[in-house]
Amino acid sequence: MVTFNIRNLNIWFGKIHALRELNMQVLTHEILTVIGPANSGKTTFLRMLNRLNELQPNFTMSGTVDFDNRNIMSLGREDVRRRIGMVFALPLPLPLSIFDNIAYGPRMYGIRSCSKLASIVEDALKKAYLWEEVKDRLDTSAFKLSGGQQQRLCIARTLAVEPQVILFDEPCSGLDPISTAKVEEAMIKLKEYYTIVLVTNNVKQAARVGDRTAFFLGGELIELDKTDKIFTAPEDSRTDGYIRGKFG
């Protein structure tokens, strides 16, 4: 099953050609890890999938992105973002309580019932492995949590919207190794229910959690293959160079 089918995708920000002639697919219920040095287009690729790029003033694109066989640009913007959740690089709780952070998404599309919201919040926090740590203080500000807890809160907040896909944009870049391990553990378990695209600067993380791995360089997709293959016998010498730490 194919969740995203991307054909001839080009993206420009003003004169900068951020993505060049991208052709690739994201499969359902896989973890696709995306690696590459800075400015390789991997975040642009990720933000294309939930239509966040187009908020930049000088964004232009060509080509198509199909989500479940429908052109993503023909679907409603809010609808796309609801079905395709995103977890950002830094933990970004909203300036609300823990409960209100998780309930934010569901409230925005009209769930008012308190009991329903409470069960959504509990469910989401359990899936993100945060429930036990915060169940007694759901009313406190989300800023009181530690960095790792905040990031799992953000994952829970995304899950509360019940998306099909979760996009992770370097979710562990601000976290210590133990928090990172917890987030990775959560991701692997989530794979059962969701399609996951993970952009990461941490090559080892890509190897640990990915089913398939894509290597971007200078706005181009250099190689996309099974993670094992990428990390043991990559086709392209540039991929080999990057994962061995020769550049980037």
Add this chain to the structure above:
Amino acid sequence: MKRNPERTQKIAFFFLFLATLFIVVPVGLILVVIIQKGLPAINWQFLSDIPRQGMRAGGIFPAIVGTLYLVLGAIIFALPIGLMAAIYLSEYAKDNFLTRIIKLAIVNLAGVPSVVYGLFGLALFVIFFKFGASILAGSLTLGIMILPLIITASREALESVPYSFREVSWSLGASKWQTIRHIVLPNAIPGILTGTILGLGRAAGETAPILFTVAAFYLPRLPKSAFDQAMALPYHLYVISTQVPNVHEKIRYGTALVLLTMVLFMNLVAIVIRYKFRKKKKW
């Protein structure tokens, strides 16, 4: 001569300190003089009675009430319009020719001398719309005068809410308006309030814009409706200082003290709100 860095530094600091002191001294002197000369006039009768004997005795109650009405009217008019314009400019407007014209207009509006506002108010509200010299005309004129203040303060408050909060909200499927309504506005309100209150203080103290549009020379009763004329503190102060002979000094300074207290009180409220918000700010 060999340069002594220690000494040049001391000289520089001395002059910088002197300049800073220069700011404090006039403020302090104004306060001291007005309090010293005005405080003896302040009593319950002065604050609650109408002016008597051609404003040489009695109180300033109608002027206080008039100023409050004017300020209130100005804010009822200017806050919604200013806030909506600020939201449009900071959240929706694309950076194009029209937007730049609008922004330029706001900057220029802020730079227009207040007497020009008075003349404009006279032409538009008093004569063209036939409101006559009235609280309505005066409030609208003051409202237009403080619009740029409110728009600028509101825009700054809106833009100080981190962009990442908006992205998070959008990424959860919230629309742009929902994001503004539930994330941006609640976090910008203290800044908007601060700007608004400073605008109020400005509106309370201005004489020129109300001169032709509302202010009554002598009206020893409270205004009856929004179409009635009213006395106002700044204009009353001008009248008893220059137009009416033999007004006792303490009445003039007492009036000035009341006006100053009102304006400073508003500024104080703004400062308190800002301080509390900074302490509470979590990002």
